[in-house]
Amino acid sequence: MVQVAVAGVGGWGKNLARNYFQIPDCSLKFICDLDQRKLDQMRGLVPGTRTTSRFEDLLKDPDLDAIVIATPASTHYALCKAALRAGKDVYVEKPFVLFAIQAQELIKIAEDERRILMVGHLLLYHPVVGRIKQMVDSNELGDIYYVYNQRVNLGTVRGDENALWSFAPHDISVILHLLGLDPTDVTARGQSYLQPGIEDVVFVTLNFNQRSMAHIHISWLDPHKIRKLTIVGSKKMVVFDDLEGTEKLRIYDKSAEHTTDYNTFAEYITIRFGDIIIPHVKVDEPLRLECQHFLDCVRERRRPLSDGRDGLRVVKVLEAAQRSLEKNGAPVPIAPTF
Ligand SMILES: NC(=O)c1ccc[n+]([C@@H]2O[C@H](COP(=O)([O-])OP(=O)(O)OC[C@H]3O[C@@H](n4cnc5c(N)ncnc54)[C@H](O)[C@@H]3O)[C@@H](O)[C@H]2O)c1
Incomplete structure (x- = not known):
């Protein structure tokens, strides 16, 4: 039985405490x-x-296996x-x-101490994201041209961090996971309306290898409530709308293709309109799946899907986006993470 504390x-x-309390084979000790x-x-x-x-009480308890922060x-x-x-x-x-330098230090300590280190990138445990990842990896969507995501709402305004740091970790982690790539550079522009120096709305663009690109729009000052990811591939396109009840995923069998047999420019590119498919994806609570994954990793000494390195990749993008925000949208390069 894994003994856990939530700090x-x-x-x-x-919510984390509720889940660890309810999951069998786990004891929420503190x-x-x-x-x-x-x-x-x-x-x-x-x-x-x-x-x-x-x-300190958690640190001193010799029977406590894991701490959730x-x-x-x-x-x-x-x-x-x-x-x-x-x-x-x-x-x-x-x-x-x-800061990325802090992430690197924590990864090193976890490796030296042989400890499991997992970061709460919740959406990686969302069954719809899992399904999209299978489609990307099997090349069902073809080459990924571009991705865009909106996470906006008239919601909780934080005073300790801007909308970028509050919301974008989710979007960045999903985009890096799906593309399996680190961006080469990032640009970000945003504006603070409610509190000086704390951006309420941010538009971020990630570039990958001069080819794929991703755009993220985040805001807690918006009339709409939207959590929607669109992926445009060379063969198919996909929309994940997390606010839909059961029809969260739509696959558009549509594309634009070059033809070899053409006489005019209009014939050179053919638009293909196929079916729109809404597959059934059983959506268990992502938070429960995430907590269960952490416990499995602790028990089996496995590396989590969202381990420290995944956390580092996301922090590097956030850091670069923050720098770009401060430089009025100038592109900020990102060194690859190994
Ligand atoms: N995964 C998600 O979808 C998701 C959603 C919301 C928040 N979060 C993240 O969860 C974290 C907490 O966010 P929140 O909205 O719950 O914030 P919150 O301010 O509501 O809660 C933080 C709590 O931590 C306590 N605290 C502060 N320092 C402490 C310390 N040294 N020891 C023990 N307790 C301490 C505070 O008293 C407070 O009760 C943030 O990192 C936030 O980004 C994740």
């Missing part, structure tokens, strides 16, 4: 939060679980480092850390 039981951490009221509110949801406001991003580096050094396996929420 930070605020807006998101309480919840930890600096805010005593948060701990009091959780008591009824996770009865029998010990509560503490001291992170769902505190604000600025605290991730120090808490992860302390947990790994204390010999605990670690799951840390997105964004992994604020």
Whole structure:
């Protein structure tokens, strides 16, 4: 039985605590939060679980296997480092850390200490993303020309980070996962309307090998609620709309092709209109699947799908996008991650 603690039981951490409490073969031993009221509110949801406001209590418990960190991003580096050094396996929420150099250090510590390190890139555990990944890898979509994603809402405005760091880790992780590539450069433009220096809306463009490109639009100041990913391939196109109830995935059997047998320019490119297919994908709760994956990795000493290196790739893109934002949209190159 894996013994787990959840540190930070605020807006998101309480969902993680609920899942670890409910999953069989897992014991939620502690919840930890600096805010005593948060701990009091959780008591009824996770009865029998010990509560503490001291992170050190988790580190000192020799029977505790793993620590799940769902505190604000600025605290991730120090808490992860302390947990790994204390010999605990670690799951840390997105964004992994604020600087690539911190990510590299944590990856090294995890390797030296032979600890599991997983980053909460939730959408990689979404069954629809899994299905799209199979289509990309089997070349069903052909060459991926471009991808765009909108994650906008009139929603929770954060004071500790901008919309880029708050939302884009999800989109970046999915795009890198699907393309299996790191971008060569990033541009980002955004604007702060509600709080000085904290962008409410950001438009990010990632370039891959001078060929594929991806565009991400994120905002917490928008009249629409949209979470939609579109992928345009040379053979087929795909739309993943996460706000749809059951019809989240649409496959458009459409493309534009060059022909060899043509007389005029109009005949040179043929547009093909095929069927639109809505496959049934069983959508189990991605968060439950993500928690289960972490526990499986802890038990079987396996490398998580969203391991530290995956976290590093995403942080490098975020860092570059932040720099581009500060340089008014100038392209910022990204060195490959090995
Ligand atoms: N995967 C997702 O879809 C998703 C969704 C929302 C938030 N998140 C991530 O989860 C993390 C937390 O976000 P949130 O919205 O729950 O924030 P929050 O502010 O609601 O909660 C954070 C909690 O951490 C506690 N805390 C701060 N420092 C601590 C410390 N040193 N030890 C113990 N507790 C401490 C705070 O008291 C607070 O209760 C962030 O990294 C955020 O990006 C992920």
